[in-house]
Amino acid sequence: MKINIKRGEVLCYEIQAKNQTLLEVLNEIKTTQDSSLAYSSGCRSGVCGSCAMRVNGREILACSYHVQDGDLVEPLNNAPVIRDLVVDMDKAYGFNAKAKAYLSADIDNILITHEEQKINELQSDCILCGSCYSACPVYAVNSEFLGPFALTRVWRYVSDKREQNPKEKIDNIQTNGVWDCTLCNACTLVCPQGISSKADIEKLRARSALVGYMDPNFASFGFSGGFDGSPIF
């Protein structure tokens, strides 16, 4: 079978693959055909988030995707390509700090019920693979948008019973944050962990409203937009 890999230009490789993951195929190419091919990998089992890339335009983890004849493999979008399938994640990861995605102070001995724990169980499954940033149309045009995984992480802490200053976190995500998202759901569709940053952003909007923030789009245009929050112009 043949697969095409975008390395600056698209190169075609002939491989013997039977029910193999893309990562296995990349390893095969690298160790037997062309050792100059650059990509990242780690755990091989979908938890370290190293091998996110795109196949036929869609974000996947190479270790969890079975190759098909004719596949086109490309690096993630919306991040500088360092080489071949490797992108620079420094800027994207930097949004976690900008969004203050951490507990604001240590806190001892808080009891947490099953229900309270469930509130952010899924969100804390995030592996920071970056697929959601690659798929996000808003991040593509606004490079200062805090972006899906950072906002999911904010929800993860804001909703944590141990967080003593959630208001500060909400204050911090009003600009280039929750209101800039178009709720297009692209991030949800590509997340290998089944996380919906879109849904988390909606929850953060509700929290924002509770402390008095308003959708700036509504504020300037009155209530003429759709109440699902979709763009109104």
Add this chain to the structure above:
Amino acid sequence: MKSVIVIGAGGAGLVAALSAYENGAKVTVITKEYPTRSQTSMAQGGINAVLSEEGGDSIEIHIQNTLKSASALADEQVVSFMCKEAPNAIRWLDSIGVPFSRNDKSKIAQRKLGGAYAPRACYAQDYTGLKILHTLYDRCQEAGIEILNERYLLEFITNKDNNNKSFVCGVSVLNKRSGEVEAYEAKSVIVATGGYSRVYHDYSTNSVSTTGDGIALAHRAGVRLSDMEFIQFHPTALKNSSILISESARGAGGYLLNSKGERFINELLPRDEVARAIYDEMAKGYDIFLDIRHLGTEFIENELPQEAKLAKLYENVDPSVELIPIKPAAHYTMGGIEVDKNSSTCINGLFAVGECANHRVHGANRLGGNSLLELVVFGKQAGENAAKYICDFDKKVDLSAQKKSFEDQIIKIKEFSNEINFYEKQRELGELFYKNLGIKREKSAMQALLNEVKEMKAVLPKMGVSDKTKEYNTNLIEFLEFKNILDLSELVLISAISRQESRGAHFRVDFPSADDKKFKAHTIIEERMVSYED
């Protein structure tokens, strides 16, 4: 000059960094990946601590379980310190926001792992390591700790003080992105680079980056290593990919079957016994399978979703109706950098922690759930001591000469002839290690393997890289890793050949029982020579 440099950003590295920071030091973390990509993310089972004595468990029993598993090779004092600190370690993780699973009393839930008297492992669903690592990372962001990603450690740089005692004064790294050698001066360095299970290459459950770099390089800098022959094999890794199928599958009632469809061992015995039984069946030519069909589709979907997903993805089997092909695989390396009770190596200012270090708490066999614990307890200690050490550091350091020499080395390696594909050799080495230095060991096979390793080392200049590019040259990085693997292979082999007895994970067919008189002692490697020490 930097104050404290931590090499490695897994659980051990990040805890050490936070601890040094909290003790007033300015910290820089360096990793060859990104922090959250470290192997620590893979730990599923849990982290041990006795949080309450209600169920009959106690810190004393935790100590006893650990010592028993260690087969008399652990240091009782250090084990006792770790087990006593365990509840504090969990309290601290809880206080920084680790989303542990909870019990009906709204407290941290615990489950029973192999070798433990009671449910003692705190967990966060099947994502214990992932959630601990990410929370530590978030904490580092809050503290504003400097993290330099994608830099590959080349060397620990040392010097001698007036008393002719070695001290560390920096590190040199290869910036993967730019391809430039960078030298960083530092008053203290903490090594937290993880274990060396990838010596077994495809026969290991570990992350591809677990190549023992820090251990090999520390030894080159003059650090003593210990207990390198003790390597834990996990009985159930997937046959093709060596990806771990957790113990919970057997815990829930899964069977082990040979190709005749027969059970051959009590599946709930300790890891090393089960692994040996599987090895014997495989030696008879049988394939081995994990059978969870009888547990029922619903149970599998609810209780073992991760296992079902992995079996489908990597072996193309549906475990509710089909058998899962498995094999044992190298999982955890007990040996490593020899440290004292302060997490310090024999070089001043150089500390080590995590799987790369040997704090003498695992001895001949690690107890499941104790290694995450070790990261936190000793990470804290290493960070504190590094912060203390730098207060008196008054030496002048200039690394420009060293930087030049590393640049030359890289240029030289790129000129190697590349007649032999090192990837092939690496695969071959992993296979040979699995066969001859795996679950069962015997002198002549190990000796032959040692010759093979020496031969490979001798022809290294005929290997090398075909990619001469500067930027993001993973071919070069992987070759450097392979060099480290070869170095460690030799040290593991001489340790294993020398230990003429069986103890814990080290099983000698030619010396099948323990010999306390001669070998109830730690294997020390100093300048590539073996000796024993209590």
